[in-house]
Amino acid sequence: MNFQLSDEQLMIRDSVRRFCESDYDFERRRVLQASAEGFSRAHWRTFAELGWLGIALPEAVGGFGGGVVDEAIVMEEFGRALVLEPYLSCVVYAAQAVLAAAGADRARGLLEPMIAGESVLALAHNEKAACGRVAWVETTAIPTADGFELNGDKIQVLGGAGADTLIVSARIAGAAGERAGISLFALDAACAGVSRRAYRLIDGSRVADIALRAVRVGADSQLGAPGAAFAALDFATNRALLALGAEALGGMERALWMTRDYLKTRKQYGVSLNTFQALQHRMADMLVELELTRSMLYQGFAALTQADPEQRRKGASALKVQIGRSGHFVTGNAVQLHGGIGVTDEYIVGHFFKRLTTAGLLFGNTDFHLQQFAEL
Amino acid sequence: MHFEPDPADEIFRQEVRQFIRAHLPQDIARRARRGYHPERPDLERWTRILNQRGWAAPHWPTEYGGTGWSPLRRHIFQEELRAAHAPVIGQAAFELVGPVLYTFGNEQQKALYLPRILNADDFWCQGFSEPGAGSDLAALRTRAVRDGDHYLVNGHKLWTSEGHYADMMFALVRTNTEVKPQAGISFLLIDMRDPGISVRPILTLDEGHSVNEVFIDNVRVPVANLVGEEGKGWGYAKFLLGNERTMSAEVPHTKQDLALLKNIASRELRNGRPLLEDSLFRAKVAQLEIDLLALEFSVLRVLNLPENDPGLLPVASVLKMRGAELRQRVSELSVEALGDYGAAFYPDPEGHAQLAELVPPGPDYASGVVSKFLFRRATTIYGGANEVQRNIIAKSILGL
Numbered sequence: 111m112n113f114q115l116s117d118e119q120l121m122i123r124d125s126v127r128r129f130c131e132s133d134y135d136f137e138r139r140r141v142l143q144a145s146a147e148g149f150s151r152a153h154w155r156t157f158a159e160l161g162w163l164g165i166a167l168p169e170a171v172g173g174f175g176g177g178v179v180d181e182a183i184v185m186e187e188f189g190r191a192l193v194l195e196p197y198l199s200c201v202v203y204a205a206q207a208v209l210a211a212a213g214a215d216r217a218r219g220l221l222e223p224m225i226a227g228e229s230v231l232a233l234a235h236n237e238k239a240a241c242g243r244v245a246w247v248e249t250t251a252i253p254t255a256d257g258f259e260l261n262g263d264k265i266q267v268l269g270g271a272g273a274d275t276l277i278v279s280a281r282i283a284g285a286a287g288e289r290a291g292i293s294l295f296a297l298d299a300a301c302a303g304v305s306r307r308a309y310r311l312i313d314g315s316r317v318a319d320i321a322l323r324a325v326r327v328g329a330d331s332q333l334g335a336p337g338a339a340f341a342a343l344d345f346a347t348n349r350a351l352l353a354l355g356a357e358a359l360g361g362m363e364r365a366l367w368m369t370r371d372y373l374k375t376r377k378q379y380g381v382s383l384n385t386f387q388a389l390q391h392r393m394a395d396m397l398v399e400l401e402l403t404r405s406m407l408y409q410g411f412a413a414l415t416q417a418d419p420e421q422r423r424k425g426a427s428a429l430k431v432q433i434g435r436s437g438h439f440v441t442g443n444a445v446q447l448h449g450g451i452g453v454t455d456e457y458i459v460g461h462f463f464k465r466l467t468t469a470g471l472l473f474g475n476t477d478f479h480l481q482q483f484a485e486l
Numbered sequence: 487m488h489f490e491p492d493p494a495d496e497i498f499r500q501e502v503r504q505f506i507r508a509h510l511p512q513d514i515a516r517r518a519r520r521g522y523h524p525e526r527p528d529l530e531r532w533t534r535i536l537n538q539r540g541w542a543a544p545h546w547p548t549e550y551g552g553t554g555w556s557p558l559r560r561h562i563f564q565e566e567l568r569a570a571h572a573p574v575i576g577q578a579a580f581e582l583v584g585p586v587l588y589t590f591g592n593e594q595q596k597a598l599y600l601p602r603i604l605n606a607d608d609f610w611c612q613g614f615s616e617p618g619a620g621s622d623l624a625a626l627r628t629r630a631v632r633d634g635d636h637y638l639v640n641g642h643k644l645w646t647s648e649g650h651y652a653d654m655m656f657a658l659v660r661t662n663t664e665v666k667p668q669a670g671i672s673f674l675l676i677d678m679r680d681p682g683i684s685v686r687p688i689l690t691l692d693e694g695h696s697v698n699e700v701f702i703d704n705v706r707v708p709v710a711n712l713v714g715e716e717g718k719g720w721g722y723a724k725f726l727l728g729n730e731r732t733m734s735a736e737v738p739h740t741k742q743d744l745a746l747l748k749n750i751a752s753r754e755l756r757n758g759r760p761l762l763e764d765s766l767f768r769a770k771v772a773q774l775e776i777d778l779l780a781l782e783f784s785v786l787r788v789l790n791l792p793e794n795d796p797g798l799l800p801v802a803s804v805l806k807m808r809g810a811e812l813r814q815r816v817s818e819l820s821v822e823a824l825g826d827y828g829a830a831f832y833p834d835p836e837g838h839a840q841l842a843e844l845v846p847p848g849p850d851y852a853s854g855v856v857s858k859f860l861f862r863r864a865t866t867i868y869g870g871a872n873e874v875q876r877n878i879i880a881k882s883i884l885g886l
Binding site: 236238239241243265266307308309310311312313317319377378379380386388389438442445446449450452453454455456460463464467468471472475477480481 | 690691756757758764766818825828845846847860861864867872873876
């Protein structure tokens with residue numbers, strides 16, 4: 111193990127931070143959030159030009175050969191700036207699922223245009239009854255003469271509103287909850303029978319519920335071995351949880367230091383708020399939570415190197431519980447210590463609370479991961 | 487001491503329940519149930535219905551329109567109102583300025599304003615906080631300078647709830663800068679329709695509009711609008727905030743929120759079974775119910791004890807703090823109960839019309855739950871932040 115960033119990784123961090131500081135201040139983010147798509151296509155092109163969209167993907171699919179840590183560096187910086195672009199959903203969650211399911215040769219056709227910023231992917235996997243269970247797929251894929259017919263309902267598909275290509279999980283055999291029998295299908299989001307209902311989450315990100323009604327796809331749209339996609343979905347979920355953990359960490363860290371600065375400037379009773387020991391101790395507790403979250407993120411990286419998928423899953427669940435609890439504590443107190451200004455929508459600190467609340471609910475909530483950890 | 491319930495109180499509860507059932511308009515209850523910020527027309531209609539029955543201000547002295555009910559009956563009344571999803575009527579008027587007026591106001595002020603409050607002819611807002619005066623309220627700088635039979639008022643008020651539709655503001659203003667801060671403050675009634683008043687909306691985390699900032703620019707206020715004596719405003723404000731703290735335990739409200747939470751959790755499924763049957767979730771609901779019971783009996787203690795009882799202050803001090811925390815925790819668990827749809831933003835179906843195309847497809851009972859969760863972050867900040875409440879306990883009760 112080596113917990114120090116390499117020179118190359120420091121450069122990545124600095125370059126993402128520079129972009130966020132120059133192009134992603136809170137006022138510009140507010141404008142983006144209120145725009146029709148809820149994010150900027152121009153920013154997305156910039157991400158492609160700077161190589162961030164392929165940073166953790168192998169060269170065989172047109173990526174730059176980095177790993178999970180490089181991706182996390184980007185996400186941590188994005189967390190600090192509350193970036194709205196669908197990086198987590200497309201570059202991490204969907205791309206890792208495609209790669210793990212299909213292998214580099216088949217994945218190249220989907221990932222190359224994604225890395226170039228020409229195509230945006232979303233993984234349409236989540237269903238109403240899943241509540242975090244990766245194997246919960248009710249959507250069906252029935253063989254036809256020249257391919258499959260898909261039927262089912264996907265909910266709260268991250269990045270699902272703006273994606274042009276959907277990676278859909280559907281069952282060719284077995285019952286919901288069984289690991290065997292799940293396949294992934296790549297299809298054009300504009301396919302006949304696909305209807306999307308877009309809405310936003312409290313943090314401003316755009317998602318969609320996606321109904322699939324007699325959607326006809328060709329046999330070549332199936333990615334990888336038939337019915338064997340669970341492992342890929344499991345892997346992609348772990349990668350997404352790590353990326354989300356890094357993003358959460360970035361958000362918590364910025365919220366904490368912003369609050370520290372506020373306490374040093376805000377005066378009440380003739381003194382600045384930082385002189386009150388009760389508030390100092392609260393901030394000390396916030397720092398403890400922040401540091402434990404960073405440790406837990408590293409624990410997640412370590413777990414991901416394990417051969418046993420149960421150990422990987424357990425490590426990711428531990429991280430998810432940590433960001434659920436610590437994220438709520440740190441950003442909730444950041445709002446509290448700001449007082450009135452903290453609960454206004456026009457000030458940034460409350461938006462960290464919204465993002466961390468959302469993070470706590472995505473990919474299975476804290477209770478789900480607590481129970482999963484206990485059972486593994 | 488005895489704990490036998492009085493059968494007459496139960497008869498009273500039934501009477502109240504029947505009245506509300508017969509008279510609370512369904513559309514008003516529907517909107518209040520969703521939990522978005524109430525609009526003035528609904529509050530006007532409901533206040534007048536209550537006023538016709540003589541129940542708009544049960545806690546006021548009977549000579550000013552109160553009912554003479556015991557504290558316990560007032561509590562029962564509130565419970566029934568919340569259980570039926572009646573909107574909370576003008577708190578600034580009924581709970582805050584009303585008692586100040588009948589306690590410290592002169593006969594003209596009482597005769598003019600109290601009936602107009604009871605009939606919802608006037609809506610009020612509170613002009614206390616300022617940009618530099620939050621927890622440290624005595625630092626307020628809004629200035630009122632005497633000029634013949636008027637005060638000339640200039641200043642800037644913040645976090646003014648319902649300021650956008652209020653007719654009147656009761657404000658703390660500085661009338662003397664030569665004395666210590668608390669002694670230079672007066673309590674003034676300001677007409678919000680004055681052209682020197684401008685109101686800017688402040689959207690809160692729920693993206694809703696209930697608070698504002700109010701700019702007061704060369705507003706001439708008749709000296710007749712001074713409440714009590716000049717320079718005594720701080721004492722009136724402390725009296726008023728004391729009332730606010732008892733009220734803000736919000737037990738009837740939290741009870742209703744908890745009932746809604748259990749309703750949601752019995753309809754939401756986890757692993758094919760009602761969420762309420764999940765042992766982990768069930769235990770969290772139970773903990774909230776237990777904490778609410780402790781708070782409820784704290785409220786009952788406060789309501790039962792005479793005002794000069796030495797046991798009153800310690801128990802009263804926990805109400806605001808614990809009540810605010812409990813409201814937050816119930817709203818947090820309610821969001822959790824919604825599953826994935828707990829993260830969705832739900833525009834007010836009768837407001838936010840421009841966002842109609844982005845209405846999420848969550849269950850109908852989700853609407854309002856998420857916005858309440860976001861707005862409730864303010865409960866531990868307004869009316870004296872919880873940190874200030876702890877300071878009060880440490881200083882006034884523990885003598886530290």
